[in-house]
Amino acid sequence: ESGVSLVKSGTLSVCTQLPYKPFEFQQGSDVVGFDISLMDELAKQLGVKVAVVQTPFEGIQSGQALNTKQCDIAAAGMTITDARKKVIGFSDPYFDATQALLVKKGGAKTLDDLAGKTIGVQQGTTGEIYTKKNAPKNANIRVFEDLGLLTTAVKTGQVDAAVQDNGPLLDYAKTNTDTEVTAEFDTGEQYGFGVSKNGGDKLKDAADKMLSEVKDDGTYDSLYKKWFGQ
Template identity: 50%
Template structure:
């Protein structure tokens, strides 16, 4: 999900239970359907496509357009990775965020990689492998312009919306006692934003990218504060797995190529309305 669309790991018991549940219900992603890349590349969970897990909607990184097609900045990179792997299509699996950052989706063979503006941190590295960082972000505070809220300190005695399992939630919890607000947890970004719109919460914290995108079409709202958390996003892969490492290498190669040929910059400008202030560092 700053960590545009940021998230934190679940406890081990939840991870284990999620893995078992996914394995039990996943007939379409079982090993029986796994297929080797015709060009001799890595084995994929489904033939003829790169299967990518995400948690919709997280505009402008991944969301459905008016036709129902999944588009966005992350999606452009996923399609570049599919091309690198010789695959004609990308198949999206919409699934909860925690099962991605825990690695449960990979244990259950649900997808080849996962995306969602996921902040790279040491806790998550214990469960999943990350690509080369592809995006820099911060946490941001969204509020109505008429609210008088300018910072966390303005929220004393008020309610702050957070998205579950994100770095935004972690940041809010860390600063809660010092600023005297109550946190209200939402399952995803759209319901969190709706909470601010309806007045259920006084403000919301999340990655700066999607919140800034929201304000473009909602002029009564503003990102009143950004917090320099120094976050970087990465795509997720199964940890300590030789086959997954090949898929990760293909993504990293596609990212490098997109930076070199200008397609990364073009995609960034398309989805964010400006050129990136800092380009990802790839070797």
């Protein structure tokens, strides 16, 4: 008996924003990906089923989705930050990430190359914060609502570059060979699953237990190979 109480009994409700391949994305009528596979492991341990609740990332990272009980847990490639720790209870870290630069092939190689140019970022992300802090003062920063709109903006030339996490951008460039990742900025981020600060402690403990078990028994590595292909 885990003692975990869920918003909807028998269901682990998971807030996430799509698309965020390979962490969470639509495949046919299913939502799949690395985060979702880990949530399946957690649900298995709790003896319940996963239900994905599509939620704008802005409301996930602000704690709003968790605090208004739209879901039990957030699995959204979400970086653990000091600001977010004030409003979200985080699991142990489960993935290392860094900000990266996506351009059309032959485009900018550094943020400084983007002086006077347009840079796309995603609303509410660490990439938005990093870019606002580090881009040339005369760069024009455009904010998009999700990764799909952001990467399409690079492909169609609406922006000269996008800053987002390395995992999804490298994945995108692999299948969109007219684009490339030209830089990684070494921001030293770590992803965590988020729970409510108000009553989510037992679920955080269950998530930490799941993470340590999948790391010990090889499940984490095989899921990594499955979704990152190496």
